[in-house]
Amino acid sequence: MTFWDSLIVGEAREMGSHTFLAEDIKRFAAKYDPQAFHLDEDAAKASVLGGLCASGWHTAGVCMRLNVESQVALGRAWVAADNQPPRMGPSPGVKNLVWPKPVYAGDTVTFTQTLTGKRASASRKGWGVLEFTTQGVNQHGDTVFSFDGAAFCGTD
Numbered sequence: 335m336t337f338w339d340s341l342i343v344g345e346a347r348e349m350g351s352h353t354f355l356a357e358d359i360k361r362f363a364a365k366y367d368p369q370a371f372h373l374d375e376d377a378a379k380a381s382v383l384g385g386l387c388a389s390g391w392h393t394a395g396v397c398m399r400l401n402v403e404s405q406v407a408l409g410r411a412w413v414a415a416d417n418q419p420p421r422m423g424p425s426p427g428v429k430n431l432v433w434p435k436p437v438y439a440g441d442t443v444t445f446t447q448t449l450t451g452k453r454a455s456a457s458r459k460g461w462g463v464l465e466f467t468t469q470g471v472n473q474h475g476d477t478v479f480s481f482d483g484a485a486f487c488g489t490d
Contacts, residue, residue, distance in 0.1 A: 337412055337417065337418075337420035337487070337488070338462055338487055338488065340412075341449055341487070342449065343449050343450065344448070344450075345448070345449050346446050346447070346449075347408075347447050347449075348404075348446050349397070349400040349401050349403075349404040349445045349446065349468075350445060351442055351444040351445070352400065352442065352443055352445075353440070353441070353442040354388045354393075354437050354439060354441050354442075354443065355439065356386055356439035356440070359386060359387070359388045359389070359392065359439055360373055362388070362389060362392040362395075363389055363392070366389065366391060366392075367389035367392070369389070371383045371386065372392075383436050384436075385436075385438050385439070386438065387436035387437055387438050387439070388437040388439075388441075390433040392437075393433065393443065393479045394431075394479070396443070396445075397445050397468060397470060397479065400445050401445070404447075405422060409422070420488065421461075422486070422488075423485065423488075424485070424486060425484060425485045425486075426463070426484050426485075427483070428481045428484075429481070429482050430482045431480075431481040432481070434476075434477055434478065434480070435472070435476050437478050441472045441478070442472065442473045443470040443471065445469070445470045446468070446469050446471070447466050447467070448466060448467050448468075448469075449464060450465045450482070451464075452465065452487075453465075454489060455486065460490050461486050461487065462489040463484050463485070463486060463487075464484060464485050464487050465482070465483070465484050466482070467480065467481075467482050468480060468481055
C-alpha cells in the first residue's frame with residue numbers, strides 16, 4: 335500500500351494544541367499586526383472584541399507549525415513501519431479562511447484536519463491533490479479558526 339492509498343477521506347487527524355499567552359500575542363502583534371486589541375489590554379477591553387486577543391495571522395501561523403510537525407511525525411511513523419518516505423508537496427492555496435471568534439489571551443486552541451477529498455493531479459504525473467478542512471477549537475468547544483485547503487501528495 336502507498337502512503338496515498340493509506341489516506342482515508344473523512345478521517346480526522348488532531349494536529350496538536352497551543353495556549354496563546356498574552357506576552358506572545360503582544361510580541362507577534364508588535365512585529366506583524368500592530369492593532370490595539372492585540373497590543374494593549376486596556377484598549378482591547380474597550381474594543382468590540384472585549385479583551386486582548388491574538389491576531390488571526392498568529393493563529394494561522396501556529397496552525398501551520400502544528401500542521402508541519404504532525405506531518406513530519408506521520409511521515410516518520412510511516413517510514414518506521416518499513417514503508418517508503420511519503421512525498422508531500424506544496425499547497426496550491428486555501429479558501430474560506432475565517433476567524434469566527436477571537437482567540438483571547440490564555441485560550442488553548444486544538445487544531446484538527448479532516449481529509450475531505452483526494453484526486454489525481456491533472457497536470458503532475460505521479461502526484462495527487464489532497465483536499466481538507468482545518469479547524470481550531472478553543473477550550474470551550476468554540477470554533478475560532480477554520481479554512482479549506484489542498485496539498486500535493488505523491489501517489490506512488
